[in-house]
Amino acid sequence: xxxxxxxxxxxxxxxxxxxxxxxxxxxxxxxxxxxxxxxxxxxxxxxxxxxxxxxxxxxxxxxxxxxxxxxxxxxxxxxxxxxxxxxxxxxxxxxxxxxxxxxxxxxxxxxxxxxxxxxxxxxxxxxxxxxxxxxxxxxxxxxxxxxxxxxxxxxxxxxxxxxxxxxxxxxxxxxxxxxxxxxxxxxxxxxxxxxxxxxxxxxxxxxxxxxxxxxxxxxxxxxxxxxxxxxxxxxxxxxxxxxxxxxxxxxxxxxxxxxxxxxxxxxxxxxxxxxxxxxxxxxxxxxxxxxxxxxxxxxxxxxxxxxxxxxxxxxxxxxxxxxx
Numbered sequence: 001x002x003x004x005x006x007x008x009x010x011x012x013x014x015x016x017x018x019x020x021x022x023x024x025x026x027x028x029x030x031x032x033x034x035x036x037x038x039x040x041x042x043x044x045x046x047x048x049x050x051x052x053x054x055x056x057x058x059x060x061x062x063x064x065x066x067x068x069x070x071x072x073x074x075x076x077x078x079x080x081x082x083x084x085x086x087x088x089x090x091x092x093x094x095x096x097x098x099x100x101x102x103x104x105x106x107x108x109x110x111x112x113x114x115x116x117x118x119x120x121x122x123x124x125x126x127x128x129x130x131x132x133x134x135x136x137x138x139x140x141x142x143x144x145x146x147x148x149x150x151x152x153x154x155x156x157x158x159x160x161x162x163x164x165x166x167x168x169x170x171x172x173x174x175x176x177x178x179x180x181x182x183x184x185x186x187x188x189x190x191x192x193x194x195x196x197x198x199x200x201x202x203x204x205x206x207x208x209x210x211x212x213x214x215x216x217x218x219x220x221x222x223x224x225x226x227x228x229x230x231x232x233x234x235x236x237x238x239x240x241x242x243x244x245x246x247x248x249x250x251x252x253x254x255x256x257x258x259x260x261x262x263x264x265x266x267x268x269x270x271x272x273x274x275x276x277x278x279x280x281x282x283x284x285x286x287x288x289x290x291x292x293x294x295x296x297x298x299x300x301x302x303x304x305x306x307x308x309x310x311x312x313x314x315x316x317x318x319x320x321x322x323x324x
Contacts (some may be wrong), residue, residue: 055085109150116131189211220240
């Protein structure tokens with residue numbers, strides 16, 4: 001009986017050992033499974049983080065490219081998607097803020113350029129002058145001052161090719177150009193527009209050249225119009241070479257005493273060639289003893305100045321070179 005009990009006890013112990021072993025095995029197996037699951041979870045998190053970083057970098061690069069192309073709304077949208085991928089990236093957040101600020105500024109500049117374009121197309125010098133003196137105009141001038149110019153292509157185009165409007169800042173004035181561009185240079189047909197109310201009597205001054213351009217300068221045939229208030233000074237067509245008038249220039253005028261004056265003069269490098277003595281005599285003027293320019297003081301028989309209406313002297317028509 002005692003032996004039987006002994007075997008029973010030993011059997012129970014054996015079963016307990018087996019059960020304990022099974023429990024330990026199962027526990028280890030569960031822990032191993034948990035460790036494997038945790039490792040897989042960490043691996044998946046790392047893959048997701050790397051994927052998010054890669055996506056953020058792609059969106060970031062896309063945003064910068066769109067910004068350079070002048071697609072400011074699209075650039076802001078792309079940068080927003082980049083930040084969504086890695087919202088805790090402080091460096092990216094700062095870059096996003098900087099890009100948004102830049103895009104908003106550029107959109108403001110472009111809105112100013114579009115307003116200027118509308119004024120030029122409508123030949124509204126007063127509206128253009130008011131725009132220049134506005135806060136928006138001064139902001140555009142401050143932005144362009146360092147580079148000297150700011151170009152905008154509202155009608156599309158590839159890069160800096162196509163029809164666009166440019167704002168050019170010089171030491172003592174700012175001017176506008178609207179027309180054709182090739183590689184960022186004025187090439188084709190274009191309008192060179194200057195206006196200012198900062199004159200001695202407050203009258204609006206307007207000067208416009210419209211015609212051919214080549215190699216970023218007026219070249220070919222063009223028309224110049226200059227007026228101060230209601231007084232038109234120039235309204236003529238010329239040939240232009242490298243921004244300076246050249247070739248034949250016809251004049252037909254009437255002096256203060258009613259004498260009609262007509263002639264055909266030559267221009268070289270924007271200045272009148274000396275008028276011939278024969279031309280003076282044909283128009284009833286005494287030939288001066290001193291050297292004289294094509295458009296010079298017009299004398300009567302007594303040697304007195306007869307008219308000053310056509311005096312240009314050394315700064316005779318310069319063309320439009322002074323404005324580019």
